[in-house]
Amino acid sequence: MASALINVPKKARRGDIIEIKTLMSHIMETGYRHTASGQVVPRDIVTSFNCRYNGEEIFRADLFPAIAANPFISFFTVATESGKFDFEWIGDNGFSATASASISVE
């Protein structure tokens, strides 16, 4: 169950600076921990995140083992036109999750 929480304003005026907040459900296992019997717990993290605004990439981030579980990524952009934000998370063990949110710009 990979669930995500997205917060994008539903409406904005053209030229407004808007904040986008994303929260992805993920354990972010570092790969540096050991079990009681000494075996390494294999790394399982989200390695990359990107956001497209009407198809055009506006934000990208690489994630590393030091990033906390359930990574929360927030960033700003300028509302230029009505449309859709597409979010994508990619990670270890073939992890892939997407989400989207729409905005109307007046």
Place this chain on the structure above:
Amino acid sequence: MKRDGTIAIAMLLVAAGAASLAAREIATSAGLGTSKPIGTGERRSGYAFMAPDTQAIQDDDTANPGMLWVLDGQALWKKKVGAANKSCADCHDDASSSMKGVAARYPAFDTALGRPVNLEGRINLCRARRQEAPSLAYESRDLLALTAFVAEQSRGMAIEPETAPELQPFVAKGRDFFMKRQGQLNLGCTNCHDDNWDKRLAGSAVTQAMATGYPLYRLEWQSLGSLQRRLRNCITGMRAQSYDYGAPELVDLELYLMTRARGMPIETPAVRP
């Protein structure tokens, strides 16, 4: 060892000589103070002890990681399971009305068992009795998710434990547990949470043990966790032998904690540092 002890006593004397306030603090932290209950007006949720940054995480539903479990719980609520092939929703329908206020009065008395059960226990009883499904393990993602989803329906409502007379012996047992000194450090819950809640322990706020937001997301855990996880941590911290998840002793303690927090609002899913 003996030399260290002498130095510690000398330091105590210096502190006592320097200021009577300091002396009183040392006496209290050494457990020499008398336990007195926290006044109703003095009660504060763990939220009030947090930094504004951490409070902001809890306040924003799209930043609060606990909401991820609530979302999962919402999906599980509608999922058919067990030999009976029933979902929670098949009996309870819309949780936003049927589960409203439930977390505010739990742990509640179960007549068949003759003792109180907490929310997690109730969910597993429902699975056994109605869905004919195996119990969910304590602290498993699914049980935390369902518990958080049910408890979130009571967010903002005042905690109102049942006052049924058959519950009272269990409240008393929970209270005894809270007051009793135990473990290698010879501490009772009350020594921190009644006597020293306004102080700090290793940089962290001690707090009043008002269990208003469970299951909650603890940044230290990097996960949602139940009240029993917190209790077991605390008991281990006193270097006492903890009880297993779901043990009646822990449920009694949960029950007593809820009576202490009577009237305070439910915050589930809360965030703590």
